[in-house]
Amino acid sequence: MNQIHSKNLFAFLLILVGFSSCSAIDIFKENVEVPISPPYKSFVIINQEIGMRGFSSQFIDQQVQIHLQQALEARGLVYEKTEPELVIRYTSNEDPRKRETYQNNNVYPYWGYRVWDPWMYNPYFNNRNNPTTSSYELVQVIVDFIDQKEDKLLMTLTGVTEVSNQKTKSKKVLKTTDKIIAYFINELKEAE
Template identity: 70%
Template structure:
C-alpha cells in the first residue's frame, strides 16, 4: 500500500470516528391544534418581548433569539411586535445525567489460552475477565419551540429538538444546531402547506 492511500485511509478513519462520536439531533412534532394554511409574513418572538429566558444561560438565550430571527428574516418574513401573523415561544429542558460504561478488557487472546489454563473461557470455571466500570456525565438537552397562530389563538405545532451534550464547551453550538434544525423543519412545513 502506497503512502497516499494509507494517508487517505487514516483521514477517512479519523473523520468516521469524529462523525460517529457526534450525537444526532432528533425532531418531534406535537400539539397541533390548527393546520398551517396561510403564508405567514410577519412574526414575533415572545421571549424577547416579555423578557423570559428559555435557557439557563442568558448568552445562549440571546443566541437562540438571534438565530430564530435571522433564519425567518432570510426567508422573507419581517419582525412585527405589534400585529404579528406568527408568535414564537421557546423553552428548554436541560437534564444532567450519567451513563455507566462497562470496560470489558481482557489482556489474553481468545485463541489458545485454554491450552494453558482450562478454566479460562470455560462455562464451568470462574470468569477472570477484567471487568471495570466507569461513568460519564452528559446532558440530555431539549429545545422546545411553540409556533402559535395569534388570530386563532391556537398552536400550529410544538417542535422539540432532542440531543446530548457531553462537553459543556460545545453546548451553545449544540443548542444553535438544534434550533436551526427546528426552524428548518417549520419552514419545510410552511412550504408543504403552500403546495
C-alpha cells in the same frame, strides 16, 4: 502500494472520528391544534418581548433569540411586535445524566492462550473492569409556533440532543434550533 494503503486507512479513521464526535439531533412534532394556513409574513418571539428566559444560561438564551430571529428573517418573514401573524415561544429542558461504560478486561484474544487456561481468559467470566461513569446532559429545545388569529398552536417542535461538554453546548443548541427552523419551513412549503 503500502503508502496508499496507509493513506486510505488514515482517511477512514478521520471519517470515523468525525462521525463518532457528532451526536444525533432528533426532532419531534407535537401539539397540532390548527392546520398551517400560509402565507405567514410577520412573526414575534414572545420570550424577547416579555423577558422570559428559555435556557438556564443567559448567553445561550440570547443566542437562541438572535438565531431564531435571523433565520426567520432570512426566509422572508418580518419581525413585528404589535400585530404579528405568527407567535413563537421557546423553552428548554436541560437534564443532567450519567452513563456507565464497561471495558473488556480480557487482554488476550479468544484464541491462543485460552487453550491452556480457559477459565482465566473466558470472555463470559470475570472480563469486566469496574464501570466508569461519564456525565452528559440531555438537552431539549422546545419551540411553539402559534397562529395569532386563531390563538392556537400550529405545532410544537422539540429538538433533542446530548451534550457531553459544556464548551460545545451553545453550538449544539444552535444546530438543534437550525433543524427546528428547517422543519418548520418545510411544513410551510408543504402547506402552500
